[in-house]
Amino acid sequence: MSGTDRSRPDAAAGEDGSLVVVLVEPQLPENIGMVARAMLNCGLDRLRLVRPRETWPNDKAVAAASGADRVLDKARLYPSTAAAVTDLHFVCATTARPRYMTKQVLTPRSAASEMRARAAAGQSVGVVFGREASGLDNDDIALAQAIVTVPLNPGFSSLNLGMAVLLLGYEWFTSSAAVAPTELMMPEETRPATQAELHGFYEHIEGELDQCGFLRNIAKRPSMVRNLRNLFGRASLTQQEVRTLRGIVTCLVEARHAKR
Amino acid sequence: MSGTDRSRPDAAAGEDGSLVVVLVEPQLPENIGMVARAMLNCGLDRLRLVRPRETWPNDKAVAAASGADRVLDKARLYPSTAAAVTDLHFVCATTARPRYMTKQVLTPRSAASEMRARAAAGQSVGVVFGREASGLDNDDIALAQAIVTVPLNPGFSSLNLGMAVLLLGYEWFTSSAAVAPTELMMPEETRPATQAELHGFYEHIEGELDQCGFLRNIAKRPSMVRNLRNLFGRASLTQQEVRTLRGIVTCLVEARHAKR
Numbered sequence: 215m216s217g218t219d220r221s222r223p224d225a226a227a228g229e230d231g232s233l234v235v236v237l238v239e240p241q242l243p244e245n246i247g248m249v250a251r252a253m254l255n256c257g258l259d260r261l262r263l264v265r266p267r268e269t270w271p272n273d274k275a276v277a278a279a280s281g282a283d284r285v286l287d288k289a290r291l292y293p294s295t296a297a298a299v300t301d302l303h304f305v306c307a308t309t310a311r312p313r314y315m316t317k318q319v320l321t322p323r324s325a326a327s328e329m330r331a332r333a334a335a336g337q338s339v340g341v342v343f344g345r346e347a348s349g350l351d352n353d354d355i356a357l358a359q360a361i362v363t364v365p366l367n368p369g370f371s372s373l374n375l376g377m378a379v380l381l382l383g384y385e386w387f388t389s390s391a392a393v394a395p396t397e398l399m400m401p402e403e404t405r406p407a408t409q410a411e412l413h414g415f416y417e418h419i420e421g422e423l424d425q426c427g428f429l430r431n432i433a434k435r436p437s438m439v440r441n442l443r444n445l446f447g448r449a450s451l452t453q454q455e456v457r458t459l460r461g462i463v464t465c466l467v468e469a470r471h472a473k474r
Numbered sequence: 475m476s477g478t479d480r481s482r483p484d485a486a487a488g489e490d491g492s493l494v495v496v497l498v499e500p501q502l503p504e505n506i507g508m509v510a511r512a513m514l515n516c517g518l519d520r521l522r523l524v525r526p527r528e529t530w531p532n533d534k535a536v537a538a539a540s541g542a543d544r545v546l547d548k549a550r551l552y553p554s555t556a557a558a559v560t561d562l563h564f565v566c567a568t569t570a571r572p573r574y575m576t577k578q579v580l581t582p583r584s585a586a587s588e589m590r591a592r593a594a595a596g597q598s599v600g601v602v603f604g605r606e607a608s609g610l611d612n613d614d615i616a617l618a619q620a621i622v623t624v625p626l627n628p629g630f631s632s633l634n635l636g637m638a639v640l641l642l643g644y645e646w647f648t649s650s651a652a653v654a655p656t657e658l659m660m661p662e663e664t665r666p667a668t669q670a671e672l673h674g675f676y677e678h679i680e681g682e683l684d685q686c687g688f689l690r691n692i693a694k695r696p697s698m699v700r701n702l703r704n705l706f707g708r709a710s711l712t713q714q715e716v717r718t719l720r721g722i723v724t725c726l727v728e729a730r731h732a733k734r
Contacts, residue, residue: 367517449709469686
């Protein structure tokens with residue numbers, strides 16, 4: 215089920231310009247069903263599942279979807295969070311907990327507004343939701359351009375997956391593309407980088423940093439890599455800028471090789 | 475449990491100025507529990523039940539409340555919708571279906587705004603939700619000052635009781651001025667980089683890019699430098715990240731010098 219369209223990600227992503235919902239390792243099929251129900255209430259039907267714990271398709275999910283079967287029928291499976299977002303231009307990660315990273319934190323409303331504006335400009339946008347028990351891990355979050363936190367009662371914050379998707383979907387549905395709180399001005403000849411392009415750059419620079427010894431501390435390597443991805447992920451890089459950054463890394467490194 | 479405070483309704487209603495949630499003839503105790511959970515997430519704890527179908531208190535409700543026990547413990551029983559709203563100054567009735575009556579129809583957002591303003595002026599406000607299967611009847615609706623309709627997908631409108639209460643509660647909660655739309659989250663031990671630190675990094679990397687030949691095209695150099703500064707300038711770099719980036723450039727370059 216996964217990957218049939220991943221060879222032509224832009225076609226898949228652009229199918230209707232609506233929000234993509236990604237669930238990372240959902241544990242209970244009932245929750246996937248409730249997410250589908252919440253989504254269709256909000257006019258959304260593009261569901262992506264990263265390694266669901268139970269078999270898929272799943273009858274318990276269908277029962278919980280209360281008629282939102284077509285969301286489940288269209289759902290695609292992915293082997294990793296990175297694979298599930300690879301064709302998207304702007305990705306939000308939902309998390310209630312502050313993490314030790316520097317990242318923009320949006321409310322569902324400002325996230326919806328931002329994503330609407332980007333979708334109106336032809337970009338593919340998505341929101342990633344974590345496991346029921348443990349949420350998203352830092353590597354998942356590092357893949358996102360921004361964090362969405364639902365600003366509810368700090369004394370009792372207990373939204374289940376369906377409720378969280380509902381609030382995001384509701385804000386998406388009720389937001390209009392007309393008003394953007396921020397706008398990314400961009401030369402006409404370029405476009406935002408896809409996540410695949412970003413990941414290609416990450417792997418390139420990380421490979422070179424392994425070579426030169428910058429990432430030699432094995433214990434610290436994962437957090438250093440995350441920090442680096444967060445830093446570049448925040449910059450809303452264009453395709454051209456990703457190419458420039460890769461050129462910079464190559465130039466510095468080739469000069470080194472030329473000396474050999 | 476019902477009515478202990480009904481002899482002094484104003485004292486009960488004015489206890490904290492927050493929104494009252496009224497469920498009319500809820501059928502499943504699980505749904506009452508999910509409503510309690512949704513409410514407490516939104517900082518609400520004033521639940522009123524009109525003739526619940528099953529016995530009350532109810533363990534199934536407690537299980538579904540996921541820890542929002544105090545909402546259930548405080549819940550009050552009423553013999554009629556009229557009795558449940560008698561002390562309120564402004565009552566909204568939720569219904570998805572247009573009825574043959576002349577009444578103001580609000581979205582959850584405009585209802586929240588209206589109710590906040592009234593609560594701030596000392597009024598008691600509440601929202602009435604109908605039976606799972608059949609919603610509110612016309613007599614219930616006639617008791618309300620306004621109707622609230624959730625503006626979702628007209629092709630699939632299937633909110634359960636917990637979801638409907640969540641959306642109203644969410645709008646109530648976020649209509650307080652305290653919720654900022656965006657915020658830059660950052661680890662406590664760091665701070666945003668100063669412009670001086672940014673400029674130091676720019677000069678450092680540009681110097682190295684002159685060395686390795688990346689900026690050798692004199693005509694294009696100014697715009698390339700500008701683009702690079704724009705790219706990093708957008709990322710809201712922290713002091714620590716600027717140090718990391720300088721470390722990366724140095725590492726790549728020192729490996730080169732070591733070969734000489």
